[in-house]
Amino acid sequence: GDSVTQTEGQVTVSESKSLIINCTYSATSIGYPNLFWYVRYPGEGLQLLLKVITAGQKGSSRGFEATYNKEATSFHLQKASVQESDSAVYYCALNTNTGKLTFGDGTVLTVKP
């Protein structure tokens, strides 16, 4: 079946430093799935951060970027300069032509002031 792997369960970064959260995927049911990053801020529900549906394209939102790399089957999330308000849980996900989302385990980001 489909799977999403986030290698870091927890990441701690100092404010204004750069960030990368790794995500790789395997989509057995379809060649090129749609890829997403969702975020859950403390006390809030899960919300979409960004999405990319075309291989080779980059998505961006709130200073975060992720590029759909079909050769490496990766969709890493990056930000050049994090803020304390970015502290949250980040989930990488893919969906296929059935609409079903497959999530990674999530990465808890803590930004230290």
Add this chain to the structure above:
Amino acid sequence: GPKVLQIPSHQIIDMGQMVTLNCDPVSNHLYFYWYKQILGQQMEFLVNFYNGKVMEKSKLFKDQFSVERPDGSYFTLKIQPTALEDSAVYFCASSFLLNQAPLFGEGTRLSVL
């Protein structure tokens, strides 16, 4: 913006009882989903629903589970009877298009004692 509302936020019941989790999806959305997340584990797909029918269900969607959306009202997940392993947070989601990133509710924490 539009929201998916889940009622209640926390429900406690005794094993063997029936429980109904309610979801008020975005009004013009056509596709509806339930996901399950056990504490410390991955968020996993249970079922999706369109035009009054289940489109796809996972192996987690046991025979004791059922979904419906009578007359365009709440989208419900019923578990009858409940088991201890049903304790989890259940997330409802909805989308207008099949491959669109669904909008998630904040979840209902179900505790089966």
